Amino acid sequence: MSDIFSREQFIELAKISEKAQRYNEMISYMLTAAKFNQKFSEEERNLFSLAFKKSTQPRRNACTQISSIQEKQDQEVEPFQNCIQSFKQKIGRELLQQCDDILEAVDNCLNKKNITTESKVYFLKIKGDCYRILAEQDFGNTHTADDAFEAYALGFDIALQNLCPLNSNRLSLTNNFCVLYYEILHDPTNACLIGQKQITLALNHIEAKDCERCRDFTTSKALCLLVDNVKYWTYLQSENYAHEEF
Numbered sequence: 001m002s003d004i005f006s007r008e009q010f011i012e013l014a015k016i017s018e019k020a021q022r023y024n025e026m027i028s029y030m031l032t033a034a035k036f037n038q039k040f041s042e043e044e045r046n047l048f049s050l051a052f053k054k055s056t057q058p059r060r061n062a063c064t065q066i067s068s069i070q071e072k073q074d075q076e077v078e079p080f081q082n083c084i085q086s087f088k089q090k091i092g093r094e095l096l097q098q099c100d101d102i103l104e105a106v107d108n109c110l111n112k113k114n115i116t117t118e119s120k121v122y123f124l125k126i127k128g129d130c131y132r133i134l135a136e137q138d139f140g141n142t143h144t145a146d147d148a149f150e151a152y153a154l155g156f157d158i159a160l161q162n163l164c165p166l167n168s169n170r171l172s173l174t175n176n177f178c179v180l181y182y183e184i185l186h187d188p189t190n191a192c193l194i195g196q197k198q199i200t201l202a203l204n205h206i207e208a209k210d211c212e213r214c215r216d217f218t219t220s221k222a223l224c225l226l227v228d229n230v231k232y233w234t235y236l237q238s239e240n241y242a243h244e245e246f
């Protein structure tokens with residue numbers, strides 16, 4: 001931790017980086033801010049999420065792009081293929097380093113005293129996301145999918161017991177837990193089951209009108225995303241079924 005700047009100044013630097021669209025700097029300022037004892041506010045958690053997403057996305061995309069190119073390169077000679085492979089591995093190592101740094105900060109935040117249930121769910125979601133990103137790429141580490149599952153499952157449990165069905169952290173974690181089921185564990189049935197159950201609970205909660213406070217913009221955004229995903233996955237499943245029938 002630097003003695004030069006205060007925690008607030010690191011947050012300010014992260015905001016400036018966001019405006020300048022310099023996301024690698026943004027995440028690094030947020031990681032430094034996370035090292036201070038004071039916990040992230042809701043606004044700061046949103047900054048952290050944005051920095052996490054925007055800083056990892058380019059390398060995730062790069063690895064996916066190169067993998068799809070590699071699939072079409074099977075007629076190429078070996079030295080050329082090896083060159084493409086080591087290029088992908090180089091980007092993979094950068095992604096691994098990024099996720100390691102974020103995981104370290106997340107564990108540090110989870111261990112802070114008097115952490116709120118909502119923060120706990122938030123950081124367990126980020127932890128699951130980090131491992132899911134690593135599981136998405138073929139880095140030869142077979143544990144990452146299990147680690148992602150473990151983090152999401154723990155967060156999901158805590159969210160179900162303590163948070164309102166419309167809570168944005170609960171819904172975001174549910175959504176990404178379902179994405180893990182669908183994309184990484186190749187289990188569309190459970191992705192749809194878990195997602196649909198949470199959608200029903202959220203909709204019933206809206207109808208019950210007993211909790212006005214939790215119905216904010218982020219909530220509806222997280223709910224819409226989950227609804228869209230479950231609709232799409234259900235549609236794809238019925239498509240597969242139809243193909244089998246005919």
Ligand SMILES: [Zn+2]
Nearest residue numbers: 164166211214
């Ligand atoms: Zn509520």
